[in-house]
Amino acid sequence: NQFCEAGIGYTECGASPYSPSKILIKGGTVVNAHHQEIADVYVEDGIIVAVKPNIKVGDEVTVLDATGKFVMPGGIDPHTHLAMEFMGTETIDDFFSGQAAALAGGTTMHIDFVIPVNGSPSAGFDAYVEKAKKSCMDYGFHMAITKWDEAVSREMEIMVKEKGINSFKFFLAYKGSLMISDELLLEGLKKCKSLGALAMVHAENGDAVFEGQKRMIELGITGPEGHALSRPPVLEGEATSRAIRLAGFVNTPLYIVHVMSIDAMDEIADARKSGQRVIGEPVASGLVLDDSGLWDPEFKTASKFVMSPPIRAPGHGKALQGGLSTGILQLVGTDHCAFNSTQKAFGIDDFRKIPNGVNGIEERMHLVWDTMVESGQISISDYVRLTSTECARIFNIYPRKGAILVGSDADIIILNPNSSFEISATSHHSRSDTNVYDGRKGKGKVEVTISRGRVVWENGQLNIAPGTGKYIEMPPFGYLFDGIGKADSNYLSSLRAPVKRFKATT
Numbered sequence: 256n257q258f259c260e261a262g263i264g265y266t267e268c269g270a271s272p273y274s275p276s277k278i279l280i281k282g283g284t285v286v287n288a289h290h291q292e293i294a295d296v297y298v299e300d301g302i303i304v305a306v307k308p309n310i311k312v313g314d315e316v317t318v319l320d321a322t323g324k325f326v327m328p329g330g331i332d333p334h335t336h337l338a339m340e341f342m343g344t345e346t347i348d349d350f351f352s353g354q355a356a357a358l359a360g361g362t363t364m365h366i367d368f369v370i371p372v373n374g375s376p377s378a379g380f381d382a383y384v385e386k387a388k389k390s391c392m393d394y395g396f397h398m399a400i401t402k403w404d405e406a407v408s409r410e411m412e413i414m415v416k417e418k419g420i421n422s423f424k425f426f427l428a429y430k431g432s433l434m435i436s437d438e439l440l441l442e443g444l445k446k447c448k449s450l451g452a453l454a455m456v457h458a459e460n461g462d463a464v465f466e467g468q469k470r471m472i473e474l475g476i477t478g479p480e481g482h483a484l485s486r487p488p489v490l491e492g493e494a495t496s497r498a499i500r501l502a503g504f505v506n507t508p509l510y511i512v513h514v515m516s517i518d519a520m521d522e523i524a525d526a527r528k529s530g531q532r533v534i535g536e537p538v539a540s541g542l543v544l545d546d547s548g549l550w551d552p553e554f555k556t557a558s559k560f561v562m563s564p565p566i567r568a569p570g571h572g573k574a575l576q577g578g579l580s581t582g583i584l585q586l587v588g589t590d591h592c593a594f595n596s597t598q599k600a601f602g603i604d605d606f607r608k609i610p611n612g613v614n615g616i617e618e619r620m621h622l623v624w625d626t627m628v629e630s631g632q633i634s635i636s637d638y639v640r641l642t643s644t645e646c647a648r649i650f651n652i653y654p655r656k657g658a659i660l661v662g663s664d665a666d667i668i669i670l671n672p673n674s675s676f677e678i679s680a681t682s683h684h685s686r687s688d689t690n691v692y693d694g695r696k697g698k699g700k701v702e703v704t705i706s707r708g709r710v711v712w713e714n715g716q717l718n719i720a721p722g723t724g725k726y727i728e729m730p731p732f733g734y735l736f737d738g739i740g741k742a743d744s745n746y747l748s749s750l751r752a753p754v755k756r757f758k759a760t761t
């Protein structure tokens with residue numbers, strides 16, 4: 256079987272087709288974003304059919320004892336890149352290995368970014384449909400927009416109305432490849448608004464980054480540390496501010512992906528204070544790491560930390576954690592975009608050639624629990640909101656996803672707060688030979704993952720098969736669009752009547 260991979264722990268490699276079963280989770284504390292209670296959860300055919308105390312079932316039902324543990328919605332990672340062609344290579348994790356890693360870490364759905372082929376959204380979509388055929392868990396798609404013309408504008412419409420995509424990402428960085436101009440961003444924002452689709456931006460000033468990179472090379476700084484030095488936080492702050500102002504001008508909601516700096520977060524805070532609909536997504540690496548790894552004398556170690564925007568100096572991560580606990584930032588992603596050390600070595604003589612990206616799809620749920628819940632910065636309901644529910648709400652698939660409610664998909668985790676985790680590049684489920692969190696230990700362990708009503712992770716073993724994951728269509732006009740039309744008509748009626756002028760007579 257082409258999917259069999261020796262030594263990475265799939266017990267059912269190439270196994271039997273998807274077969275939902277009956278499961279009763281007994282005696283755990285069921286946590287939703289709005290509420291928690293001690294209750295049993297009964298699952299049939301992939302759907303939650305009862306949540307209440309003392310559910311009685313027959314012998315044919317698999318019973319899981321969750322006493323003393325938390326029963327929560329599976330994580331939803333809003334930001335991943337599986338099988339992505341980028342910087343002259345392809346990410347090492349595809350839709351099978353990346354999702355296997357996700358399930359082992361308690362994430363049961365992710366939203367990946369379709370990259371257009373030669374600028375064409377529909378060709379990109381077709382390519383990603385192929386890539387995703389080996390999926391073993393549910394997934395959705397965002398779509399990047401990398402050029403602008405009538406055909407792209409029409410295809411965006413098809414993506415939203417026929418293909419289940421409700422968000423488009425615009426890159427303000429990666430000059431010469433994915434980067435777009437302000438003119439294109441404006442067109443894209445207008446189109447997103449008309450379709451009820453959420454505009455997302457990678458916010459760094461790509462022209463200034465290009466200049467910063469030249470500066471570093473001229474100074475003889477060619478190693479991984481040059482990556483961070485060439486694109487300082489001010490360039491992230493500038494692009495975040497610009498994107499926010501343009502989205503405000505168009506009056507459409509905006510989602511800032513991978514917020515890595517205080518500079519960017521401050522712009523988001525100001526916009527939200529003024530009532531603008533801006534969502535800020537920090538990622539696991541930005542929350543828990545700092546830039547010290549980039550100065551490691553070993554290239555293999557330093558290069559694994561290269562991602563964009565860069566992992567920042569100490570202080571930024573702690574501030575971003577504060578942003579999450581105080582509501583400035585709304586959800587946590589990973590930007591999982593894994594390259595192995597051979598791929599990273601493309602940039603051994605020039606940091607500009609190191610493929611940008613770090614792992615995280617397997618580690619996010621543990622890192623957020625340990626960093627945010629164990630430290631007392633957020634409640635357990637907040638944890639559910641930040642890792643699952645808010646993502647489902649923003650992308651308009653709540654309460655099918657992101658909740659333990661009757662009728663919701665049975666994507667469930669059981670987390671033991673008294674157990675602990677340890678991250679290692681030798682035991683993780685990604686195909687990469689490195690891990691940016693290598694050696695990290697913490698409290699709280701996802702002991703069971705249930706995906707669509709099947710136990711797929713238990714006793715440290717995966718039980719998965721390629722082709723069992725489903726594409727989740729995401730409808731437009733999510734909650735962020737509520738009332739946008741009213742704001743537009745208030746704006747129009749607030750305009751003063753045009754001045755009447757007399758035509759000059761000859």
Ligand SMILES: NC(=O)NCCC(=O)O
Nearest residue numbers: 457562563590592611612
């Ligand atoms: N972030 C990163 O370094 N790689 C993935 C592409 C992106 O999200 O910008």
Ligand SMILES: [Zn+2]
Nearest residue numbers: 457512513563
């Ligand atoms: Zn990005």
Ligand SMILES: [Zn+2]
Nearest residue numbers: 334335336590
């Ligand atoms: Zn990304």
